[in-house]
Amino acid sequence: MDAKHLGDDLSAVLHTEEELRNRLAELAREIEADYPDEPPLLVGVLKGAVMVMADLARELNFHAQMDWMAVSSYGAGTKSSGVVKILKDLDADIAGRDVLIVEDIIDSGLTLAWLKENLEIRGAKSVRICTMLRKPEALKVEVDVAYVGFDIPVEFVVGYGLDYAENYRNLRDVAILAPHVYS
Ligand code: XMP
Ligand code: MG
Numbered sequence: 370m371d372a373k374h375l376g377d378d379l380s381a382v383l384h385t386e387e388e389l390r391n392r393l394a395e396l397a398r399e400i401e402a403d404y405p406d407e408p409p410l411l412v413g414v415l416k417g418a419v420m421v422m423a424d425l426a427r428e429l430n431f432h433a434q435m436d437w438m439a440v441s442s443y444g445a446g447t448k449s450s451g452v453v454k455i456l457k458d459l460d461a462d463i464a465g466r467d468v469l470i471v472e473d474i475i476d477s478g479l480t481l482a483w484l485k486e487n488l489e490i491r492g493a494k495s496v497r498i499c500t501m502l503r504k505p506e507a508l509k510v511e512v513d514v515a516y517v518g519f520d521i522p523v524e525f526v527v528g529y530g531l532d533y534a535e536n537y538r539n540l541r542d543v544a545i546l547a548p549h550v551y552s
Contacts, residue, residue: 370539372528378537379527379544384519386541389501389529390424392518396499397428399516400469408432409469409497410461414484415439416538417473420530421501421518425471436461442480451479451510453487464492469515472500473530478512485512501529502543525551 372382384392400409408431413422415437426433439457468488475481481498488496499516507523521543527533528540533551 370541372540372542372544375537375540375544378547378550380547382542382544383521383526384529384543386529389518389543390428393421393424393501394428396516396518397425397430400499401430403515404431404467407467408434409467409495410463411435411469411471412459412463412488413437413471414473414480415457417530417532418471420538421473421499422471425499434461438484440480440484442483451477451483453480453483463488465494467495468493468497470496470498472498474502474504474526475500475512475514476504476507477509479510481514482510482512502526502531 372379411422411426411433413419413435422435426435436459437457438455438459440453441456442453470484472481485496485498497515500514501518503514503517503520504523505520524545526543527537527546528543530538532538533546
C-alpha cells in the first residue's frame with residue numbers, strides 16, 4: 370500500500386521504500402564481506418521482520434537460509450519489559466552455527482538483548498543483529514547491533530512490517546503514525 374491511501378493517518382514519511390531498499394543493499398554488501406566462509410542462518414522475528422527479511426535475503430549473494438521466531442514481551446501496554454515468552458521457536462538447531470538476527474526495530478533493546486543471549490546459550494557460534502530501524506534515544510540496555518539501517522527519533526512508526534493494532538504492516542514506506550490514530 371502507498372502512503373497516499375492512508376489519508377491523514379500518517380504525520381510524516383520517514384523513509385521511503387526506495388531508501389529502505391538502497392540501505393539494505395549497502396548492509397548486504399557488509400554482511401557478505403563479514404561472512405566470507407559460511408553464510409549465517411538468518412533468524413527473523415515475527416511478524417514485524419517479514420519485510421526486512423524478504424528484501425535482505427534477496428539482496429544477499431549467498432545462500433540465505435531463513436528461520437523464524439515469534440516472541441511476546443510482557444509489559445504494560447506498548448512498553449516492553451524485557452521478560453520475553455517464546456510463542457514460536459526456531460526449527461533449526463543452531464549449535465555451532467553463525468546466526469544473524471533480522472529485526473524491524475530496536476526500541477528499548479530489551480527484547481533483542483534477551484533474544485541474543487537466548488541464542489548464545491543454545492551454543493550458536495556467533496550471534497549478530499541486523500535491524501532496519503533503531504531509536505537510539507529509547508535504549509534502556511546496551512545491545513551490540515552489528516548492522517543498522519536507520520536511526521530514527523522516538524516516535525511511533527508504522528509500515529514496512531511495523532504495525533499499529535495489526536494494521537499498516539503492508540505500507541511500503543516507514544512513516545510516523547499521527548497521534549490522533551491512537552489517542
Ligand atoms: P524493545 O523495546 O524490546 O521492543 O526494543 C522492540 C519491539 O517493540 C515494538 N515497537 C514498535 N512497533 N512501531 C511499531 O510498530 C514502533 O515505533 C515501535 N517501537 C517498538 C516492535 O514490535 C519491536 O519488535
Ligand atoms: Mg508490533
